[in-house]
């Protein structure tokens with residue numbers, strides 16, 4: 001594989017193991033950092049594009065004041081708002097803005113599951129509170145499905161023998177009470193079971209649909225998600241029967257559940273103070289601002305100043321994207337600086353190697369090596385060092401970019417992005433390591449031979 | 453074989469210019485054995501470098517078999533050095549990273565000779581110079597005389613027409629130098645042209661022709677008494 005001149009290079013490299021190791025390490029660090037930086041930025045861009053192209057960010061949310069900002073909080077403690085209550089009737093506002101393609105309701109809801117941990121917590125609480133509120137007690141399996149379940153450990157033990165009941169070990173799950181256009185607007189389909197029927201929206205029901213990730217999470221070991229269909233989940237607000245599992249790939253709804261929304265019923269939840277959030281989606285995000293303006297106008301004229309909040313989630317998402325992109329650019333800049341410094345150093349070390357090789361080069365030329373052959377020889381050395389370093393750098397870049405993506409919350413970015421990063425960084429390093437080679441070919445063999 | 457006419461070589465050291473060779477004309481015929489003598493700094497090595505296309509003259513003309521090589525592309529010059537010239541240096545100039553065998557094989561790799569073939573030939577050449585038992589040794593493990601014999605084997609690897617030797621015995625004790633000289637003489641007898649720089653009068657005597665350099669100029673030429681048929685051009689080179 002190596003001819004004699006190649007062997008010279010190889011044995012010199014091996015003979016100067018420390019120097020060669022440092023060279024490879026320098027390349028690895030530079031390439032690793034740069035590749036991680038490049039892949040991070042590419043990942044952020046990709047993630048952001050995906051995020052902003054999702055239907056969730058093509059809608060305007062209209063809610064009564066005070067609701068919209070606190071959507072992330074457990075809402076049950078919020079004071080009841082007396083003045084304005086939005087209902088499905090208000091979805092008719094869609095008619096005033098022609099750009100609106102769908103109007104639907106998606107209200108934040110929560111399920112608090114009953115399981116051993118929750119029962120233990122409750123029993124401890126009851127011991128501390130001498131008098132439980134009147135009339136709140138009840139036995140499981142009574143006719144009103146929305147009656148809060150008071151569960152003791154015996155009841156739980158009994159329930160767990162029931163084939164149709166699934167005890168969920170999670171503490172809680174978040175979800176939405178949705179009106180019928182929700183699934184159409186977001187393009188969500190059932191991958192098992194079926195979506196709600198018109199009937200489900202009209203009558204109170206305790207049916208729920210599960211996002212794919214949530215379903216995955218609560219599926220007992222050794223079972224399929226599909227086995228959840230028809231199972232009753234035990235929660236503080238009653239039994240909830242799983243009637244379908246939604247294909248939530250590429251959405252943020254993976255770990256959510258869905259229940260049918262009905263005016264006044266809160267979709268089967270006994271949660272005072274929950275206001276209804278109306279969502280109006282448009283086809284083109286550019287129309288969001290105008291739509292928000294028109295809707296704001298409409299609802300203000302309907303309910304008066306300060307009663308209704310019109311928000312544009314996309315604007316917030318865009319801010320987040322801008323922030324992440326900024327951080328990504330900064331990291332890329334720093335990592336490219338690192339790469340540059342590494343490349344310059346590699347170039348320098350190869351340069352001093354080259355100077356030490358000068359006599360060798362002179363002799364090689366005397367023995368019949370053309371300048372081109374000398375260039376090939378040293379390019380080969382540079383390529384080997386860059387190659388080995390880049391390989392190591394790629395290995396380094398994987399955990400590095402994972403960590404950075406994790407820190408920026410854009411996880412799930414394909415590692416394939418590292419490849420072009422490694423190639424680009426390796427290319428740059430190679431370029432730099434080729435610079436010293438001209439040194440070898442500028443002098444006459446006689447002069448080269450006489451250097452020490 | 454080689455005709456140098458009015459060769460000049462200047463080294464430009466910024467403030468001073470050194471004329472290493474001045475107006476030098478010389479003809480070398482096939483089969484000659486020429487000793488180059490002269491005081492230190494007189495331009496002997498410079499002349500050898502120009503002859504071997506290891507350096508280019510500042511002025512003048514270099515004809516190799518009637519071809520002007522001055523403007524040949526680098527690749528062609530490298531090919532000529534590889535196939536037609538063999539170099540032997542005072543300090544051996546072996547590659548310390550390579551074994552004796554690999555050192556001898558190296559020029560053959562540039563000639564495109566396959567690995568096994570060049571290995572066989574290198575082994576045979578080392579045997580010719582009496583080093584069959586040291587083939588796999590590194591140069592550092594060998595005596596000066598042995599190293600120089602490896603260098604000779606390497607110079608011979610592509611069957612050169614011309615051997616250029618710059619004080620080949622300069623770093624050797626006299627008995628080892630004698631061995632080298634005997635080797636060179638036997639090569640000349642086989643028809644290889646030899647140009648050898650030496651400070652040793654006795655060695656110069658044994659050459660068929662001696663040229664003297666002083667301050668970069670050719671002084672005189674002594675032909676071996678009796679005149680050989682291959683020295684017919686010796687007279688004409690001095691007057692240009």
Ligand SMILES: Nc1ncnc2c1ncn2[C@@H]1O[C@H](COP(=O)(O)OP(=O)(O)OP(=O)(O)O)[C@@H](O)[C@H]1O
Nearest residue numbers: 447463470471472491492493494495496497498499
């Ligand atoms: N690369 C160079 N740069 C500048 N001057 C040089 C260079 N090489 C040789 N010279 C000069 O050219 C002149 C001839 O040098 P050369 O090496 O040919 O002498 P030499 O006859 O071989 O001497 P020695 O017997 O000491 O080896 C000297 O004055 C030397 O200083």
Ligand SMILES: [Mg+2]
Nearest residue numbers: 496497498618
């Ligand atoms: Mg000299």
